[in-house]
Amino acid sequence: MNQLERFYKIEDLLRNRTVVSKEDFLRELEVSPATFKRDLEAMRDRFNAPIEYDRDSNGYRFTEKSAAGPRYELPGLWFNASEVHALLTMQELLKGLDPGILAPHVEPLMVRLNAILAPHAQSSSKGTGEQPSLDEIRKRIRIVRMAARGMKLEFFELAATATLRRQRLAFTFWSRNSNETTDRTVSPQRLVFYRGNWYLDAWCHLRHEIRSFALDGIRTARLLPDKAKNIPEADLDDYLASAFGIFAGKPKGWAKLRFSPAAARWVAHERWHSKQRGRYEPDGGYILEVPFGDDRELLMDILKYGPECRVLEPDELARKVAKRARETAKLYSK
Numbered sequence: 001m002n003q004l005e006r007f008y009k010i011e012d013l014l015r016n017r018t019v020v021s022k023e024d025f026l027r028e029l030e031v032s033p034a035t036f037k038r039d040l041e042a043m044r045d046r047f048n049a050p051i052e053y054d055r056d057s058n059g060y061r062f063t064e065k066s067a068a069g070p071r072y073e074l075p076g077l078w079f080n081a082s083e084v085h086a087l088l089t090m091q092e093l094l095k096g097l098d099p100g101i102l103a104p105h106v107e108p109l110m111v112r113l114n115a116i117l118a119p120h121a122q123s124s125s126k127g128t129g130e131q132p133s134l135d136e137i138r139k140r141i142r143i144v145r146m147a148a149r150g151m152k153l154e155f156f157e158l159a160a161t162a163t164l165r166r167q168r169l170a171f172t173f174w175s176r177n178s179n180e181t182t183d184r185t186v187s188p189q190r191l192v193f194y195r196g197n198w199y200l201d202a203w204c205h206l207r208h209e210i211r212s213f214a215l216d217g218i219r220t221a222r223l224l225p226d227k228a229k230n231i232p233e234a235d236l237d238d239y240l241a242s243a244f245g246i247f248a249g250k251p252k253g254w255a256k257l258r259f260s261p262a263a264a265r266w267v268a269h270e271r272w273h274s275k276q277r278g279r280y281e282p283d284g285g286y287i288l289e290v291p292f293g294d295d296r297e298l299l300m301d302i303l304k305y306g307p308e309c310r311v312l313e314p315d316e317l318a319r320k321v322a323k324r325a326r327e328t329a330k331l332y333s334k
Helices: 003-017 022-029 033-047 081-097 103-116 118-125 134-140 153-165 233-240 261-267 296-303 315-330
Strands: 051-054 059-062 167-175 180-194 197-204 209-214 218-227 253-259 277-280 286-292 309-313
Touching (some): 003 059, 022 033, 022 059, 033 051, 153 218, 180 209, 253 261, 296 315, 309 315
Antiparallel strands (some): 253 286, 253 309, 277 286
16 A cells, blocks of 8 residues: 555544554554554644544544644545556646646646655655656656647637537637638537647537637637537537548548558558558558548648658549649759
8 A cells, every 4th residue: 555545544444443553553554663653643744633542542543623723634535646646647748738728727636636645756756666756757748749829728718618518609710721700609519639739619600510610710709698509429420520630521532542661650550530441552551541521631641741652542632632742842843
């Protein structure tokens, strides 16, 4: 057991037996007398545990404390050391997703978890080989956010509030694709973090269909009192997840791509789509097939592989890739 687990075991023994001998504690906890002494001192100092030694009963018991004294309470939200470190690691990951978005809301919990971890942090700093401290976790986890676009925290919070409270959201939205700004009223369905950026899947009351909005495209926003229209999860997935990429839409067909043996070592282990199909070729190349509708994102992913990827089907997609490649080559022609 780690120290926090022993705290709960000590409390359980005292609650159930009233008076517990030192020998019983040592046997149940499987620790040395010195460790047991440190545990008692920690419970008294950190959690105000009213534990006293009763000479008449030759054991330890809880004593009644004055109402004016400090309150005794072990953490109501309890995790073992490994789970706490997992949570602290998750916090660093959340900060990496978009610095500042969730930190103000989870920081109070993290402060409490860090206090629970204090003994482990001290042991780690002394090189005893116990669990890593929070500072150590922060040093050892790195999130690199390449090509992530900035957005305002207030718009993320409004989108999250509308999504969770099931309220409509009104906003002014700038589309990078059309370079146009429109006023929208939407019924938010879910928030999606995709390739370093946040998107809002919603029912658009202007277009009367499901749409996905990049939160960094929102220019002004306000929460509306109107109840959001609920779209079944299956309908959302049918429209937004049935085809390749964030632009999604209904699939128009399947793209059949052939990757060179060198590129195959990466692509064969990548997930492009939940319904993708793939197989190796005799020469080590790899055939990947994915459903697609809007081809903008698919074109970018194909082109980044250059000559390592060839579009086999459909012909229209192959022509678009070839045209982009020729246009790129012209930039470097003398």
